[in-house]
Amino acid sequence: MDLSNKAPTDVDIRDSWETHKFRMKLVNPANRRKYNVIVVGSGLAGASAAATLGEHGYNVSCFAFQDSPRRAHSIAAQGGINAAKNYQNDGDSVWRLFYDTVKGGDFRAREANVYRLAQVSVNIIDQATAQGVPFAREYGGTLANRSFGGAQVSRTFYARGQTGQQLLLGAYSALERQVNAGKVKMYSRTEMLDLVVENGRAVGIVVRDLETGAVTTHAADAVVLATGGYGNVFYLSTNAKGCNVTATWRAHRRGALFANPCFTQIHPTCIPVAGSYQSKLTLMSESLRNDGRVWVPKKAEDCGKAPDQIAEADRDYYLERKYPSFGNLCPRDIASRAAKQVCDEGRGVGPKVEGVSRGVYLDFADAIRRLGQKTVEERYGNLFEMYERITGEDPYKVPMRMYPAVHYTMGGLWVDYNLQSSIPGCFVIGEANFSDHGANRLGASALMQGLADGYFVLPFTLPNYLAGVKAGSVNANSPAFKAAETEAKARIDKLMSIKGKRTVDSFHRELGLLMWEKCGMARTREGLTELLARIPVIREEFWSNVTVLGSPEGINQSLEKAGRVADFLEFAETMALDALEREESCGGHFREEHQTEDGEALRHDDEFCYAAAWEFTGVGKRPILHKEPLEFQHVHLATRNYK
């Protein structure tokens, strides 16, 4: 298996992207219209890629399972987008953003990719502004910035608490412009069921029209997957209900390596679980940690008291205490684990769910005193409103209650510097790939990566591949297409025919709870081994006892969910195995056996300084581990220290 990452090694890292761009092949403008490109997904990465490829002149087909490309989950990102503009003149630079991202990722990302990401970050802000994204501004008319977890500079651009929405609507508008121009054909309410691979090359996809139920195939010269992360393997997460692993997992089954699946991010500030009927968790932007102070009572016996009845001296501002230089702005994995720790000690606040209070206060009283309610409202008004709607409590008066929840997945399909997976012709962008965040993503970097991949990287690397294949040479009637279509239809028939006793959701909930317990914020060898034994049992029951009512024709939301949960039930096993095999703690992956004396993550660089890329060998069969060694020539391996 060739795991060479194809980043230039003969030039300084500062010049590697420019050099690489020059060395790549181009496609003549007159020939571009002869190439068909499929983009699956219409979030930040997918919409920006489809729009840009359309502008360049390729024939693009874009697929989304929602009713409109504007619904993709990128829309829910609240806080902001990082860019090394240094508008605040506070010492930021491309190099510093690169450094912060590699360090924040706990040295498990590829340096060359991260440097490129930091480099193009500045173009994203220019591009989005030109598209009419209404970023926050100062009175003088310049763009405003705020600071975010894991950084000591103000480099985050934002549009109130709706930055993801505004950036997505920007990319969506560019996409719709290309639809109008006839360069992109949009397939909404259409879900990818499989990747078609012929002679070792990705040549198309199998899809189901969610409105009619028709299963069809689409051929193309290249396939781009921009289908997001797999956080919903935990059932409860901050991801949208529809987010799923199907597209990437199906590509994995066809030969694409899946890298670092155990790297999942737990976001420290989410609204705590209120009851067993809970369907999803709601994130409150990390930007709240700029002005909010995190605390719990010093003594467990105070936990039942109203917060205003707890004297200042009896409060433990534990992040400020443990990490004085970063304080409430320490990175997400550290803040999350610290919250778990104080709750495990019995110092959590809020209502008890299954006998334990799992919540910490995020208090704005000081900020309101310092800045006035008006300024706080301007910065966080919509977040405060959202919190009040969900909990019925007013955060201007009572501190918010927060608890960590699954939010983002750093792992994904393995890609090289060109964002191409191990299947030639299958490219993977945005959260769906594994490349830039290592073991932990910094706040406000997901939007940056999605748009960097879609606007500024893929549109250069994809032509390099296309230039080497004959345009329109794919035959949509070939046996590979027929076989993939037949397989997808058979799977649907099978799901419809089981007619068991349990609902799809009940299986998803069972799997999710188990994953959260054994493969969540803290993992142990024992727990993971047990998990690996239990997943196949749930999967087996699923395939013999699930019930899907209705018909495969027309809208059938249970059937849609069933296909996705079936894939989660396969994927979960690889994820647990990856967590078991990585005998170290790094970033979002915390193995209790590997921690320092004061409970911080302990990496083992001598053994695990690699990206773990898994090769599929069959359902329930042990996948083969391939290792891409990671070299750190510019940001030297060091223990992360946010104290």
Added chain:
Amino acid sequence: MKLTLQIWRQADKNAKGAFETYPLDGVSEHMSFLEMLDVLNEQLIGQGKEPVAFEHDCREGICGCCGFVINGSPHGPMPKTTVCQLHMRVFKDGDTLTLEPWRASAFPVLKDLVVDRSALDRIIQKGGYISVNTGNPQDANAVLVSKDCSDKSMDAAACIGCGACVAACPNASAMLFTSAKIAHLGLLPQGQPERHKRAQDMFEQHDAEGFGPCSQHGECEAACPKGIKMTNIAMANGDYLFSQLIWSPRTGPSADGG
């Protein structure tokens, strides 16, 4: 608490729909409205009945997927709240709730509470953008934008495209949706070159989709979960009027070619 739900059930686009009544017990006040429907659906499946189809995704009030009419109000009784963010604490034990899809000829019902809102995408396709290719635009701070303009633009840009304004309007007009995009872009310096043509093209598509005209009724603003204001409609009408002077279909863009 205990509720009686009367829900519109319709098998597909061409089927004739009807209300069906379902009693539901054990509803917690902390549940969101959609979580309550999840519970109902799990029960229906247990009884061998097909679950109620409804659209939803983020459940955070931002994706715009969800939305149906509860007791005559789009997104239910709470102002500025999508149905996914509506919590059961606003209802009382014993309430009867009637759930039906958005009603508008431009939004055909696909199944139960699911409607086809692709008409909104087609309106955006005709001009809901600034025509700039991905590339190397000038530095973002090269064009200064007053905070006031930027804030007002953001107010309009907050539209989530859910379609509640159409469902609320006695004319089934999508003018609030259309004008929000015209205002978002028209309030920014970057949006000026196409400002008037944008209004004309989007208005034409709006009408072609079968949405009704605006008669300043104001139901849209009251129903909007994001607080989009009718002043956007006034601004868009102004832009449209101006477009008729400089972009009249009869003369087209400047006949001299200059």
